Amino acid sequence: MKEEIIIAGFGGQGVLSMGKILAYSGLMQGQEVSWMPSYGPEQRGGTANVTVILSDERISSPVLNTYDTAIVLNQPSLERFESKVKPGGTLIFDGNGFHKFPTRTDINIYRIDATEYAFANNAAKTMNMIILGGLLKVRPIVQVANVLKGLKKSLPDRHHHLIPMNEKAIQTGMELIQKVN
Amino acid sequence: MTTNEIIDPANLVYTKTKVMNDTPMHYCPGCSHGVVHKLIAEVIEEMDFQEKTIGIAPVGCAVFAYKYLDIDWQQAAHGRAPALATAIKRLLPDRLVFTYQGDGDLAAIGTAETIHAANRGENITIIFINNGIYGMTGGQMAPTTLEGMKSATTPNGRNIALNGYPLNITKLLAELPGTCYVTRHSVHTVANVRKAKKAIRKAFENSMEGKGTSVVEIVSTCNSGWKLSPVASNDWMVENMFPAYPLGDLKNE
Amino acid sequence: MNDSKKHTVKEVRLMKGNEAIAHAAVRCGCDGYFGYPITPQSEIMETLMELEPWNTTGMVVLQAESETASINMVYGAAGCGKKSMTSSSSPGISLMQEGISYIACAELPCVIVNVMRGGPGLGTIQPSQADYYQSVKGGGHGDYKLITLAPASVQEMADYTVLAFELAFKYSTPSLILADGVIGQMMEKVILPPFQPRMTEAEIREKCPWATLGKTADRKPNIITSLCLQAEQMEAINLRLQKKYRDIEDNEVLFEEFSCEDAEYIIIAFGTTARVCQKAVEMARVEGIKAGLLRPITLFPFPTTAISNYADRIKAMLTVEMSAGQMVDDVRLAVNGRIPVEFYGRLGGIVPSPDEVLKALKDKIVIK
Ligand SMILES: Cc1ncc(C[n+]2csc(CCOP(=O)(O)OP(=O)(O)O)c2C)c(N)n1
Ligand code: SF4
Ligand SMILES: [Mg+2]
Numbered sequence: 001m002k003e004e005i006i007i008a009g010f011g012g013q014g015v016l017s018m019g020k021i022l023a024y025s026g027l028m029q030g031q032e033v034s035w036m037p038s039y040g041p042e043q044r045g046g047t048a049n050v051t052v053i054l055s056d057e058r059i060s061s062p063v064l065n066t067y068d069t070a071i072v073l074n075q076p077s078l079e080r081f082e083s084k085v086k087p088g089g090t091l092i093f094d095g096n097g098f099h100k101f102p103t104r105t106d107i108n109i110y111r112i113d114a115t116e117y118a119f120a121n122n123a124a125k126t127m128n129m130i131i132l133g134g135l136l137k138v139r140p141i142v143q144v145a146n147v148l149k150g151l152k153k154s155l156p157d158r159h160h161h162l163i164p165m166n167e168k169a170i171q172t173g174m175e176l177i178q179k180v181n
Numbered sequence: 182m183t184t185n186e187i188i189d190p191a192n193l194v195y196t197k198t199k200v201m202n203d204t205p206m207h208y209c210p211g212c213s214h215g216v217v218h219k220l221i222a223e224v225i226e227e228m229d230f231q232e233k234t235i236g237i238a239p240v241g242c243a244v245f246a247y248k249y250l251d252i253d254w255q256q257a258a259h260g261r262a263p264a265l266a267t268a269i270k271r272l273l274p275d276r277l278v279f280t281y282q283g284d285g286d287l288a289a290i291g292t293a294e295t296i297h298a299a300n301r302g303e304n305i306t307i308i309f310i311n312n313g314i315y316g317m318t319g320g321q322m323a324p325t326t327l328e329g330m331k332s333a334t335t336p337n338g339r340n341i342a343l344n345g346y347p348l349n350i351t352k353l354l355a356e357l358p359g360t361c362y363v364t365r366h367s368v369h370t371v372a373n374v375r376k377a378k379k380a381i382r383k384a385f386e387n388s389m390e391g392k393g394t395s396v397v398e399i400v401s402t403c404n405s406g407w408k409l410s411p412v413a414s415n416d417w418m419v420e421n422m423f424p425a426y427p428l429g430d431l432k433n434e
Numbered sequence: 435m436n437d438s439k440k441h442t443v444k445e446v447r448l449m450k451g452n453e454a455i456a457h458a459a460v461r462c463g464c465d466g467y468f469g470y471p472i473t474p475q476s477e478i479m480e481t482l483m484e485l486e487p488w489n490t491t492g493m494v495v496l497q498a499e500s501e502t503a504s505i506n507m508v509y510g511a512a513g514c515g516k517k518s519m520t521s522s523s524s525p526g527i528s529l530m531q532e533g534i535s536y537i538a539c540a541e542l543p544c545v546i547v548n549v550m551r552g553g554p555g556l557g558t559i560q561p562s563q564a565d566y567y568q569s570v571k572g573g574g575h576g577d578y579k580l581i582t583l584a585p586a587s588v589q590e591m592a593d594y595t596v597l598a599f600e601l602a603f604k605y606s607t608p609s610l611i612l613a614d615g616v617i618g619q620m621m622e623k624v625i626l627p628p629f630q631p632r633m634t635e636a637e638i639r640e641k642c643p644w645a646t647l648g649k650t651a652d653r654k655p656n657i658i659t660s661l662c663l664q665a666e667q668m669e670a671i672n673l674r675l676q677k678k679y680r681d682i683e684d685n686e687v688l689f690e691e692f693s694c695e696d697a698e699y700i701i702i703a704f705g706t707t708a709r710v711c712q713k714a715v716e717m718a719r720v721e722g723i724k725a726g727l728l729r730p731i732t733l734f735p736f737p738t739t740a741i742s743n744y745a746d747r748i749k750a751m752l753t754v755e756m757s758a759g760q761m762v763d764d765v766r767l768a769v770n771g772r773i774p775v776e777f778y779g780r781l782g783g784i785v786p787s788p789d790e791v792l793k794a795l796k797d798k799i800v801i802k
Binding site for chain 3: 023027033034036039061062064065066
């Protein structure tokens with residue numbers, strides 16, 4: 001199994017940390033993983049993205065130009081990455097603030113209104129976990145148990161009490177995600 | 182008022198100086214750099230010096246200062262701005278030459294250039310943005326970082342035993358016979374902005390009168406690096422930076 | 435779990451290449467790190483500051499006021515036989531060149547890390563490999579060489595930190611780790627090297643009799659210098675350096691091959707670019723093109739013989755770099771005109787994609 005993922009949005013939407021959690025989850029299930037962020041002032045107020053690869057075999061290129069799955073959380077990211085999803089691949093978007101929507105018909109498109117949900121439910125801190133939940137519903141590439149194990153490993157002890165809240169957010173995301181096409 | 186009334190030139194109450202162009206600034210919202218840029222631009226316009234000014238941009242968040250002010254600029258290697266300014270002013274003595282530098286640029290990597298230019302009494306103005314941190318590279322310790330202040334390379338706060346003392350470089354520069362005017366300001370209130378602008382004007386005039394080196398320090402905020410909101414940054418600056426770097430003239434000859 | 439087991443179980447961790455260097459440095463008994471922040475490698479010093487090794491191994495970590503200061507601090511520490519290092523990215527490494535030349539001439543061991551970004555000038559902070567010439571053809575003034583290691587994974591960032599120190603002390607010469615922004619910023623799995631104690635002063639006196647640790651009654655003063663006003667003596671020093679570099683060429687070449695056994699076309703690439711090219715080779719194989727990859731790990735000493743041997747067996751080579759074409763010169767020297775050696779590169783901070791490399795392979799050598 002090999003999954004090549006891009007996650008893109010505004011800096012501050014938790015894009016890089018969502019990628020990190022995915023990578024840790026892959027680590028927990030014994031996979032090879034790579035996590036390659038966009039870095040530097042590009043993030044300052046602008047867009048951030050991260051390429052995550054999970055694979056059963058040694059990963060060659062950590063830098064890609066097409067992806068199995070793209071998760072886009074703002075308009076510029078949709079415009080940049082919609083065309084880069086492999087035919088038959090998956091595109092997940094959070095519709096908040098979008099005025100143009102994905103148009104491809106040869107890929108599976110899902111919408112998850114995590115921002116809206118997070119605002120309404122005072123859950124901004126777990127927004128990226130909601131989206132991760134949505135991803136795992138439609139692309140079960142890692143087991144939820146391994147996500148939680150990964151969180152435990154990556155979070156300092158003093159934050160371990162937040163894990164149940166994150167688990168709940170994953171469940172929420174699984175319920176929120178909807179197929180669009 | 183209708184929109185049309187608002188935009189009617191007859192009702193104009195404020196306009197941006199022509200020395201500043203319309204390029205959107207890359208600075209974080211709340212950053213002091215933008216305000217200081219505007220003051221410099223206004224003074225240049227008021228002195229009618231747009232055609233006679235050469236600015237030296239640093240390496241630091243203000244590396245792109247040259248994008249925003251429509252004057253001639255040179256962009257120096259990190260810390261070397263006073264060296265460039267020295268040569269330019271000596272070759273073009275009737276021009277206004279100023280450097281614009283952060284604390285890392287001026288007081289760490291460029292300390293030697295700063296001190297020697299000031300000590301030679303070069304007829305230049307040094308605008309010094311002291312935000313106590315390396316804004317551009319992601320918030321590492323600067324020479325002016327306060328004791329106990331957290332940064333990416335002092336995760337538990339600046340520890341004197343480990344990192345030495347905060348460097349009050351402006352005070353040091355005031356000691357040098359080559360400087361004629363050394364002053365410290367801030368831009369967090371309207372009153373302070375006005376004072377800072379007057380100081381920049383005086384410094385520029387000194388440079389043109391050949392009085393020696395003028396240094397205008399602006400005690401500034403870096404809300405991104407400090408990890409505080411713009412408003413909280415201003416409060417933090419007043420409470421913590423001002424006692425270490427008190428505002429006012431250090432030298433005025 | 436009993437204690438012995440605890441020590442044999444190797445913990446797999448996930449971290450950035452920059453972080454791996456910091457951890458490996460502490461673990462391999464480094465005595466001193468001196469640096470100045472610059473993207474994309476600032477995490478090296480940031481991680482060290484978080485690890486606070488002065489409380490555990492006693493390692494000194496100091497943020498200097500510039501790269502000029504950093505490299506000269508390394509010079510001082512190395513002159514005392516201490517395991518010392520610095521790290522920076524392209525512009526900062528340029529600033530260090532004078533100091534590096536002094537250290538090479540004074541024959542002191544140290545490790546320098548360059549996490550390359552796009553130049554020239556202030557350039558960009560995105561990954562690049564355009565400091566190849568600077569690294570292996572001098573950089574600073576005079577006839578000197580740096581042992582140059584090019585990691586292509588986070589694991590290698592850790593492993594080569596240890597190796598770079600070993601080689602530096604073995605040959606009493608500076609080693610350079612030449613990485614790029616991708617490997618510095620990327621997170622991958624890594625198993626950190628085991629802890630090694632720092633050298634004691636007695637060990638330093640024995641291994642590095644030249645170290646300036648204070649003159650004891652039984653020896654003459656030790657003097658670390660690169661100055662020698664008599665040209666004849668300076669020539670002798672140069673000849674000694676050259677002999678050392680030939681020894682290094684004879685003994686320390688490292689490279690890795692991928693799908694080369696039956697290859698008709700071989701791509702030569704190092705670091706991140708080699709990873710991209712490996713994917714391109716996999717894609718080429720699916721299309722039935724017999725492609726392979728040879729990745730130099732040591733850039734000095736360069737795997738000249740291995741490349742030369744392939745020149746008698748295959749049809750053509752393609753060198754791929756994130757530069758305008760620098761290493762390709764060394765490949766051409768090794769091949770010496772026997773087969774075509776083409777070049778594909780991206781400049782200024784752009785990482786080539788596997789598709790682009792495959793297309794270049796087809797357009798430039800397979801179809802021709
Ligand atoms: C020779 C060299 N070393 C390091 C850097 C990386 N660098 C860029 S800006 C900067 C620090 C800037 O801090 P400061 O001068 O305080 O300006 P600020 O961003 O806070 O306004 C550093 C270390 C560089 N560009 N060149
Ligand atoms: S990082 Fe700091 S100094 Fe730089 S633009 Fe942002 S607030 Fe200003
Ligand atoms: Mg600063």
